[in-house]
Amino acid sequence: MPHDPQPPSFSTLTDVRLVPIDIEHAEAVQRLAEDPRVAAMTNLPEPYPPDGALHWIRYLLPKRQVGVEYAFAILEAGGEVVGVNGLVEVSAAQGFAELGYWIGRPYWGRGYATAANRLLLDYSFEALALRRIIARPLLRNHASRRVLEKLGFRFVETQRNPFAKFEPDDRLAVYEMTAERWTAA
Numbered sequence: 001m002p003h004d005p006q007p008p009s010f011s012t013l014t015d016v017r018l019v020p021i022d023i024e025h026a027e028a029v030q031r032l033a034e035d036p037r038v039a040a041m042t043n044l045p046e047p048y049p050p051d052g053a054l055h056w057i058r059y060l061l062p063k064r065q066v067g068v069e070y071a072f073a074i075l076e077a078g079g080e081v082v083g084v085n086g087l088v089e090v091s092a093a094q095g096f097a098e099l100g101y102w103i104g105r106p107y108w109g110r111g112y113a114t115a116a117n118r119l120l121l122d123y124s125f126e127a128l129a130l131r132r133i134i135a136r137p138l139l140r141n142h143a144s145r146r147v148l149e150k151l152g153f154r155f156v157e158t159q160r161n162p163f164a165k166f167e168p169d170d171r172l173a174v175y176e177m178t179a180e181r182w183t184a185a
């Protein structure tokens with residue numbers, strides 16, 4: 001599997017571009033991630049530590065080299081970082097990964113998450129040749145679930161939340177997209 005192929009380019013719907021996240025994005029990621037409304041529905045630590053973005057990006061870079069995690073800065077048309085999306089638990093052997101994403105509070109409601117994830121799905125099924133991608137928002141995260149539904153993900157089941165940050169009965173909604181489903185859409 002190619003470990004770091006060229007990222008996807010502009011979407012035809014909303015002008016966003018994905019670039020592999022790097023140290024140069026740390027300041028913008030830090031500023032956006034510090035907003036507790038972004039962290040509230042994700043695994044981001046709360047409060048977000050002062051060096052959180054830099055620490056995360058440094059952790060991520062070697063993971064990308066070996067093809068187990070990919071993260072992208074989502075840039076709007078003017079080049080500003082508006083959020084982050086990426087793949088974790090990537091298994092080339094199983095053709096599997098889990099999708100994650102967040103958008104900075106000033107940029108919500110403009111279609112950025114949907115457009116950015118569309119690009120990432122193209123990249124995942126074409127460049128990375130994955131076969132199945134899941135996403136697991138909190139059941140009560142209606143905006144995130146709407147993003148997945150707009151993209152054509154299939155709702156699979158609910159699941160007990162395994163993450164320490166939330167209560168076990170704060171259930172997750174499991175969604176999946178397969179390469180066949182994405183191609184057909």
Ligand SMILES: CC(C)(COP(=O)(O)OP(=O)(O)OC[C@H]1O[C@@H](n2cnc3c(N)ncnc32)[C@H](O)[C@@H]1OP(=O)(O)O)[C@@H](O)C(=O)NCCC(=O)NCCS
Pocket residue numbers: 037038039041042100101102103104107108109110111112113114115136137138141142143144146147
């Ligand atoms: C969820 C999130 C990524 C959405 O980003 P975004 O760029 O605003 O998403 P989009 O504009 O592409 O689409 C959002 C959709 O959700 C809808 N929506 C927003 N709030 C909603 C709510 N409370 N209930 C139902 N739908 C809602 C919007 O109307 C829109 O749907 P529409 O196009 O049919 O009108 C963003 O709010 C975010 O980062 N939240 C905090 C972190 C997070 O939840 N990350 C995902 C973890 S799984």
